[in-house]
Amino acid sequence: MDNHSVYRTNVIGAGEAGVAVSVDMEKNVVHQTNSLFWNTIGNDVLGATSLPLYGAFVSEEKCQLFGDVSGKRILEIGCGSGQSLQYVGERHASELWGMDISENQIEKTRQHLSAHGLSAQLICSPMEDTCGLPEDYFDIVYSIYAIGWTTDLEGTFSRIASYLKKDALFIFSWSHPIHKCVVADKNGLTFKKNYFDESWYSVSLGEGTLTLSDRKLSTYVNALAQAGFVIEQLVEQSDEEMLQSRNNDFANKARMLPVTFVLKARKR
Numbered sequence: 001m002d003n004h005s006v007y008r009t010n011v012i013g014a015g016e017a018g019v020a021v022s023v024d025m026e027k028n029v030v031h032q033t034n035s036l037f038w039n040t041i042g043n044d045v046l047g048a049t050s051l052p053l054y055g056a057f058v059s060e061e062k063c064q065l066f067g068d069v070s071g072k073r074i075l076e077i078g079c080g081s082g083q084s085l086q087y088v089g090e091r092h093a094s095e096l097w098g099m100d101i102s103e104n105q106i107e108k109t110r111q112h113l114s115a116h117g118l119s120a121q122l123i124c125s126p127m128e129d130t131c132g133l134p135e136d137y138f139d140i141v142y143s144i145y146a147i148g149w150t151t152d153l154e155g156t157f158s159r160i161a162s163y164l165k166k167d168a169l170f171i172f173s174w175s176h177p178i179h180k181c182v183v184a185d186k187n188g189l190t191f192k193k194n195y196f197d198e199s200w201y202s203v204s205l206g207e208g209t210l211t212l213s214d215r216k217l218s219t220y221v222n223a224l225a226q227a228g229f230v231i232e233q234l235v236e237q238s239d240e241e242m243l244q245s246r247n248n249d250f251a252n253k254a255r256m257l258p259v260t261f262v263l264k265a266r267k268r
Contacts, residue, residue, distance in 0.1 A: 023211060039104040058238065058260045070094075072139040075138045096120035098122045141163055170265045224265050234261065
């Protein structure tokens with residue numbers, strides 16, 4: 001991976017990161033870097049975002065995007081430590097499936113579900129790759145703060161469409177791209193990054209390093225359309241009740257611009 005001497009301030013997930021270094025995207029290197037991060041310190045550094053939360057200040061309990069999941073076959077892309085699969089499993093989904101790039105996360109999911117009397121079919125693979133998941137099979141595919149890690153957004157959405165039955169749902173959340181561009185300081189909000197810049201970058205967090213790209217909201221929308229999805233709902237607003245419980249710079253920022261977005265789409 002070819003590092004350049006171009007630095008910028010950026011935001012990872014819901015927290016502020018330090019300096020990010022622009023890099024050339026090489027799929028295999030990105031996978032190795034990010035899988036190592038999540039195999040070792042990912043949860044310790046970034047924490048885990050899971051249902052009923054879609055991210056900062058957005059919840060399924062308020063949005064009700066899933067509807068009744070009882071009897072549904074459900075797949076999670078980026079299953080992390082298994083809390084979201086537990087959430088849908090306890091609501092009587094008929095089958096739970098999970099995919100993650102990290103062997104460590106897969107094992108955490110297995111142990112977590114077992115401790116709660118649940119089980120799932122779990123696959124360790126990059127979401128972009130062929131991995132043996134059944135096609136035309138699932139009623140719902142969802143992803144909580146994981147889709148943005150893909151090195152091939154269009155290809156990933158096409159694969160997800162192939163896993164879904166006709167008229168089935170795809171729901172995912174990610175850090176809102178405008179949130180990645182703006183930092184809160186004592187003078188209010190300041191732009192630190194060009195919204196239209198989708199170049200790849202690497203950032204050091206704790207003792208680890210991760211690599212990703214900040215895509216525009218239109219990039220996600222257009223990729224969904226190309227994969228054969230119809231968008232049913234876009235959530236950008238923060239939950240006011242959740243904001244009231246927080247009084248810090250991050251919450252103040254969320255009162256003025258979206259920090260998380262959620263898209264609900266249906267396979268045509």
